[in-house]
Amino acid sequence: MKILVAVKRVIDYNVQVRVKEDNTGVVTDNVKMSTNPPDDNAVEEAVKIKESGKAKEIVAITVGEEKAQETVRKALAVGADRGIHVKVDGVIEPLAVSKILQKIVDKEKPDLVFMGKQAIDDDCNQTGQMLAALLNWPQATFASKIEVKDKTLEVTREVDEGLETIEVNVPAIITCDLRLNEPRYASLPNIMKAKKKTIEQINASDLGIDTKPRIDQIKVEEPPKRKAGIKVANVEELVQKLKNEAKVI
């Protein structure tokens, strides 16, 4: 089996994201960037499957500006065999990414495509689903457990009611939940080896994909500040406040 894993470069999850003063977006200059956390789970799962002998090759791919390559480099350092970087500058939306991935799937012919369930920057949670639709492949989203069988996968999904186990035929798209596994550390020698591997670079325009955003972003604002709480003296006061002030009971 061959697995294609898609990774995205996002603002690191520890960074306090700040809205630009002109409300056109968030500040990214000199901000620490990392691989989208559930994408790390996707890479880890692919590597585990390869280690168990059920996959032969892992190809990591990212779509984005020049520095997005860092995420592919990291995937290479933890066990991906090859890397692809599709270069796009500026904002890129999930539909354009899935169209690009479709082209790459046509070329690479993987049996599985793994990626994170959603990216922590725009929280869209769309790319996997759109790619499945474009390819007309089955999909298993929010995977927290994956078992590889002969021509199928048994996937446990994190759903609102609890866990749902489904079986999908290969080829398939799998989007990964944070509970799927614990991503390994990249060791220093492996990072060094990964630095020496070449990453195939492709321009999005050469794939014939129009990456122009379809959504007009009107304004980006910080969420309103939470007001400070109050301490109540006793249960009576609490009930009274819930009734008369909060009007919830």
Added chain:
Amino acid sequence: MSREVMEYDVVIVGGGPSGLSTAIKLKQLNPDINVCLLEKASEIGAHILSGNVFETRALDELFPNWKELKAPIETKVSKEKFLFLGKEKSISWPTWLLPKVQQNHKNYIISLANLCRWLGEQAENLGVEIFPGFPASEILYNEDGSIKGVATQDMGVDKDGNKKDSFEPGIELLAKVTVFAEGCRGHLGKELINKFELSKGKDPQQYGIGFKEIWEVNENNHEEGMVMHTAGWPLDKNTYGGSFVYHAQNKQIYLGYVIGLDYQNPHLSPFDEFQRFKTHPAIKKTLEGGKRISYGARALIEGGLQSLPKMYMPGALLVGCDAGTLNMPKIKGSHTAMKSGMIAAEAIIDHIKENKDLSVYEEKFNKSWVYKELHEARNVKPSFSWGLILGIIFTGIDQILFRGKLPFTLRHKHADHETLKIANKMPKIEYPKPDNIITFDKTSSVYLTGTNHTDNQPVHLKLKDPELPIKYTLTKYDEPAQRYCPAGVYEVQYENDLPKFVINSQNCIHCKTCDIKEPSQNITWVTPEGGGGPKYGNM
């Protein structure tokens, strides 16, 4: 257990101005030399915090074409002010009466973190192998006692020291010369200074704690290129310290406060002094209507030449503030740190090529402009042990009349951990509550640093005696760790009226103040898992 081994010509520990300058200079002198640089932060720059008014002297030598190479150095100092603050009022000190070391008209207001990011790129372009997220946690010695290299931290160890599933052992990096560039109070540098008695015959090192906030302010309150320093309020006259207010690009103000860690009152809270400082009418008016966007703190070196340890030992060198090259009266250490690294690089080349002894580093250092600068500056800080007024008078005579050439050297008498007086003999300080507009608490401040440490790892703040904080330090000094820590790592909590010492190590912003100021030297700072700690942006 055997670890993987990698060999280099030179291994550098720390990616700040001194380490990066060492790496760059090495590659400029000999492109074939193999250089590896380890950095504990998740990326170069993420643990860098500095004022910073930058003197370009060392950079001019390292990259004469830094402007062409687009170094992030743009805002030239255009105006200078020095204020003595009283509680309500302030007196402006005429700039022409400032000693030459405190004049900044040729300098630039920069973010040192961004400069380091740029230096990191230059170093990588020259072929230096940089590994962020890999702290050196252990020094490796040869049988003859010389330094063989360093080992990186094991990853994936749980809080009890057991290996997790994700365990990844550290590796050994061996080098002909290992350069320690960890910055002020580096934990390996500390081990070396003790082991090789590098401070023998020198004065005890002196430290300060520096705070910095970045504010985005109203256009009307902003004057790009303006540099202001203050002394006086809110500190009493026996506490050494002062503020900086730098008007940087993009309507930002770099605002900070430095307090000498030789303060005596255990009730003093450096963090709260800084917060209180911002409420002074002369400062508050600039901040009003603005927004605080960053916070951080870091210990810094103040000891100067008298406290500068020997900087070489068999197989290794100390550079920058891992030794202590900061020029205190100038309030600058970046250019001297860079220069010390560049000199170290020259010495290493001589050592490898011509087999010269590493002591050639100190010979070269003593002939350089850094030494001259530090020599002229040497008497300023110790004179402030007589109090602010006498310190200023002496400094005027020393720096303006004699230009640092007085024929004697004042000494630093005490280490900073020895200066605290007993708590019940010293006045308690009532700090005003934060208003969350101009002043803030520690929790909301630490939040801005982006600090994180992986859960379930060993506590990286080690107590030699775990009973001591409650049994001794609390009774005698009212456990000052609660106050000197700028991140609220240390707390004394009461359960059933019994005090308990709590270490919230996940909040640690790697400033090293606890390692310096703890009166019994009971706290040792060691490296946590790689990539942990703050994620500073343009600090």
